[in-house]
Amino acid sequence: MAREKTSPRNKTSPGPTHKGGTRRRSPQIQKPKSRIQQANERKIIDAAIKQFSRHGFRGTTIDQIAHRAKLSKPNLLYYFKTKEALYAQSLNYVLDIWLSPLETLNPDDDPETALSNYIEKKMELSRKHPDASRMFAMEIIEGAKTVRSVLDTRLAALTKSKRRVLAKWSREGKLARIDGAHLLFAIWAVTQHYADFEAQVLSQTGKTLRDRQFFEEATDTIKRIIFHGVIR
């Protein structure tokens, strides 16, 4: 509702999700992209993620992104026809980053190893890509209008499969008898908190995940809480 009002014309295009385009023409209608083109698009998307993650869609101006990417505003719009399209493509990037750790949760490991690896991957993501994490968080808080379809399909399929793994471990007596969905939410929430609420964490502890020791301490404490609880 806020978004439509921005633009006079209502382009419904989230743009083609096409990515990883190779140099030689693939058997599609799409034109191949030159090297400058790819480099510029990448620069723009990086700048866009930084800006969108701090100010949201409406709070960000094309000018700010262009300035960050060291391009002029019309030049940026040469690569991405509309602000909407740029937002959608940036979010696609973020989504790929966000989804990848979950795929590695291995059913053949024992639960402690598998969850330990998963928590570490999520924490590394919070450390290396806090902007991506924040942009994703904002999109969800704002109602997930743009990514809802991905959540309903790709993420839903992934969580369903991983919940089956967790349920199996439960039946085997290796894991507490709890609903896997809530366990996944808990892991997402706790690990992303250090990126999304960085300002608050910084205010209360004076540290961020860029502090190596703090990072280790946080990761270790999260594992201990989730694996063995705090009540003695």
Add this chain to the structure above:
Amino acid sequence: MAREKTSPRNKTSPGPTHKGGTRRRSPQIQKPKSRIQQANERKIIDAAIKQFSRHGFRGTTIDQIAHRAKLSKPNLLYYFKTKEALYAQSLNYVLDIWLSPLETLNPDDDPETALSNYIEKKMELSRKHPDASRMFAMEIIEGAKTVRSVLDTRLAALTKSKRRVLAKWSREGKLARIDGAHLLFAIWAVTQHYADFEAQVLSQTGKTLRDRQFFEEATDTIKRIIFHGVIR
């Protein structure tokens, strides 16, 4: 940076934090507020929280808030001189709600009772005031420009005092030997997740906290994870 550009003049006023003004004049310079005035201000702030929580500062227009509160735009601006002032006052409201549960964490209870009560209070807050939770989350993600001073003073004092309680329980062998700051973060993250990431929770489970059974299940599972862990 995004915010200043909105308004031509830069009013630095976050407005008086004065609140709970009684009918009769208090020994201050402030004028007393009439009944209509109070009712209208309350209506406006409620509407503002809903709108800001979904679209952020720039994504929200005064018109939208006015419409929600069933007032005209200039009439709203009669009560709050600028959009900035309205944002700051709404955030004050939200902060009071957000801070209250932590104050009740009772050092004289045993840890399980005290933390159980705290988690319940936080979850009830996520259920009853998801908008407030989301507005707070957005403000933090955007860098906490407006609330940083409160985080650094009021919240810091509160967490410091509560961390002492947690440390005492640790020394007494009632609680695992972990840093209380990370435990507090974990509880905040997990409980607020159901409000802030409602769209994602809904997508993956088909439910929200408004579903009574789901609420009970979520609260219970969170307690079990944090109290006793998931590895068996």
Add this chain to the structure above:
DNA sequence: GTCTATAGTCCGATAGAC
């Protein structure tokens, strides 16, 4: 206190030269 009208600004998007 509440309204209509409007001033003044910002920003997304395009035109068109190079």
Add this chain to the structure above:
DNA sequence: GTCTATCGGACTATAGAC
């Protein structure tokens, strides 16, 4: 592909009647 210039809509805030 990249730039300068600019159009036109949307938004905050104020003026001023009632």
